[in-house]
Amino acid sequence: MATTEQNETLGILVCTHSSLADSLKQAIEMLMGPQENFETLGLYEGGDVFSLCEEIKKQVGNMHTKKNLVFTDLFGASPSNAAAMSLVDIDAVIITGVNLPMLAEVLTLRGQQQDLNDLVIDIVNKGKDSIRTITKEMLSKG
């Protein structure tokens, strides 16, 4: 199954505190079906940032994807810091503050030939724009 040839698909790794990354994957697969080149990693109590950095490099390396996006949960936190450290050795862009709409966007668009920088901008905008509020007042307006 593993191949040393580079995979053209965009690799996706979600790296978070605790089991959030696994749960995000489960949730997005509930919406969009099973996904390949989509890995997850969690930092648990007692875990350290350097080991996590090594895990990130390993997971991304195992996908054999030329380009990668690493989604993390919180800017400045250990999963994000570990991902930042890994950039010395892997070809990836990190997007922090991961949410489900961002993952839906990347999984919808990653098959299309699109410039990675443009894709990153799309995903970030999707993440921000998807944060909405719903109030009782909105319901009566029909």
Add this chain to the structure above:
Amino acid sequence: MITLIRCDDRLIHGQCIVRVLADFKIEKIVIIDDITASNPVLKSVFLLAVPPQTKAVILTTDEAKANLREFIENNEHVLLLMRSPLVALELFKSYPELKQELNIGPISYRPDTRKITTYAYLTSEEMDAVNQLIERRVRVYFNQTIDQKIIEWNEVRDLFK
């Protein structure tokens, strides 16, 4: 002034940003870590992680020993952050005027460590440093955030002899 002296081997991370900085109204973080201070990549990663309203410097242990008075006498609320109690011991030895309290937060598992709490693991060398701090009348306590349980080293040290 030094508001909190804390061992936390993840240095600046989520818990630090979301809780510790706010709980202690920290205005400046002084990271004392030889590895981070001498590695440009690590240094930039941790400086990037600092919230914009907070200042931060990263020093080697020797630089900290030479320059800590500046932060003690300053009016800003300073967090002294280091990975290991071994570094803390050196600082307490160099600056007896420091507030005699060391907070130990998350210190990750390593193969030669013992589990003190769910989040803190110490080597025998680190436990020895902590015992030396106790002998110097420094209170050493394990606590992640102020609303969580405090474990005094004095109360559990006999379990780790």
